[in-house]
Amino acid sequence: MDTISFTLLLIASSVIAIVIATLYSLVLPGIERKVQARIQQRIGPPILTPGFWSVIKFTYKEKVEPIAQMPRLYKCSVYLGVVVVAFLLLFSTPYWWAVLSWGSILGIVGLLKIEEVIYVFMGSQSQSILSTSMPMPDLAKGSKHIGTRREFVEQHSAERAIKMMAIGSLPIYLALIVPFVVGKSILISDVVSFQNPAFFSAPWYGLPLPSHPILFTVPGFLATIPFFLGYTILLNEKPFSILKAKIDVIEGGVLEYASTLRAAYYVMRNLLLFALSSIFVTLFIGIPFDPFTPFVFLLNMLLSIILPVCLAVLVAFSPILTFRQIYPVAIGLSAIGVLAMILAVSI
Numbered sequence: 001m002d003t004i005s006f007t008l009l010l011i012a013s014s015v016i017a018i019v020i021a022t023l024y025s026l027v028l029p030g031i032e033r034k035v036q037a038r039i040q041q042r043i044g045p046p047i048l049t050p051g052f053w054s055v056i057k058f059t060y061k062e063k064v065e066p067i068a069q070m071p072r073l074y075k076c077s078v079y080l081g082v083v084v085v086a087f088l089l090l091f092s093t094p095y096w097w098a099v100l101s102w103g104s105i106l107g108i109v110g111l112l113k114i115e116e117v118i119y120v121f122m123g124s125q126s127q128s129i130l131s132t133s134m135p136m137p138d139l140a141k142g143s144k145h146i147g148t149r150r151e152f153v154e155q156h157s158a159e160r161a162i163k164m165m166a167i168g169s170l171p172i173y174l175a176l177i178v179p180f181v182v183g184k185s186i187l188i189s190d191v192v193s194f195q196n197p198a199f200f201s202a203p204w205y206g207l208p209l210p211s212h213p214i215l216f217t218v219p220g221f222l223a224t225i226p227f228f229l230g231y232t233i234l235l236n237e238k239p240f241s242i243l244k245a246k247i248d249v250i251e252g253g254v255l256e257y258a259s260t261l262r263a264a265y266y267v268m269r270n271l272l273l274f275a276l277s278s279i280f281v282t283l284f285i286g287i288p289f290d291p292f293t294p295f296v297f298l299l300n301m302l303l304s305i306i307l308p309v310c311l312a313v314l315v316a317f318s319p320i321l322t323f324r325q326i327y328p329v330a331i332g333l334s335a336i337g338v339l340a341m342i343l344a345v346s347i
Contacts, residue, residue, distance in 0.1 A: 010095045016291040017093050025274035026051035028308045035312035058263035066256040074125040081118045081268040089275040092282045092289030097189040104186045116165045122253030123158025157252030167330045172230020174337030178223035179283040181344040195286025207295040210286035222340035226333040239318035277304035
């Protein structure tokens with residue numbers, strides 16, 4: 001295949017994947033909320049309300065100008081988040097596996113770290129409470145300078161985001177290594193080929209199924225535990241929602257995002273919900289998100305519902321953990337991830 005043909009197919013597959021994934025991701029929050037509601041013996045909202053209609057609603061709301069130290073950076077952070085998560089999703093599409101190091105574990109880990117840093121930007125930049133400034137003495141630190149500002153709730157969220165980056169998200173990175181250790185390669189294509197060799201020779205209308213998915217091995221099953229809870233941590237959901245615990249930091253770093261900025265945040269969060277699920281299906285089961293193989297494409301989307309449903313069950317029963325509780329949980333999950341890596345070497 002020549003360079004021009006490959007480039008055209010790469011662009012076409014990317015556009016199809018992002019458009020369909022974005023629309024599909026706006027349905028997943030409704031399914032998640034419905035499951036939570038049924039567990040808690042409630043009816044719950046209509047399926048399209050938490051995702052699709054929320055984005056439409058905030059898109060048409062009156063624009064609010066947040067107060068920030070660097071307003072452009074603050075407003076662009078959420079759009080950068082959407083772009084980063086969109087590229088993260090593209091790791092499940094085969095054409096991107098051939099683009100430099102994008103199709104390797106290095107690309108996945110790098111983009112996930114950028115996504116985590118974005119929450120620090122969101123929290124550290126805000127200088128208002130519901131778009132209203134608060135110039136008052138910093139009594140909390142004993143300062144006597146008139147006109148200085150108190151610390152804002154989003155800044156506390158930024159500090160917590162740094163702590164979560166340091167240890168809270170470690171389990172999912174260790175879990176991500178396991179499929180690559182089993183496949184004995186850092187390339188996603190080799191991991192998929194190890195589980196589903198028929199995928200690379202099947203016609204576009206075929207449905208090649210994995211012959212030995214990593215999920216059904218001992219290290220794969222063990223790695224699924226830290227992956228799922230790390231998935232919960234990256235989504236800032238209970239019991240790890242300390243970045244946006246409503247009792248104290250009120251939605252954390254995203255508090256000031258309103259109107260189109262809030263709509264973009266919902267797109268970023270919901271797309272991340274699907275992107276991580278799709279990556280799990282690709283790496284642990286061997287079924288990629290390939291727009292040019294329709295049945296494989298649909299099967300990946302279908303299996304990607306599993307993690308959001310499990311997340312809904314966890315959230316329905318969970319309190320919010322403090323860092324005193326999160327640290328030992330993260331260390332324990334990291335230990336499971338290391339054990340899975342050790343066992344994966346023997347496969």
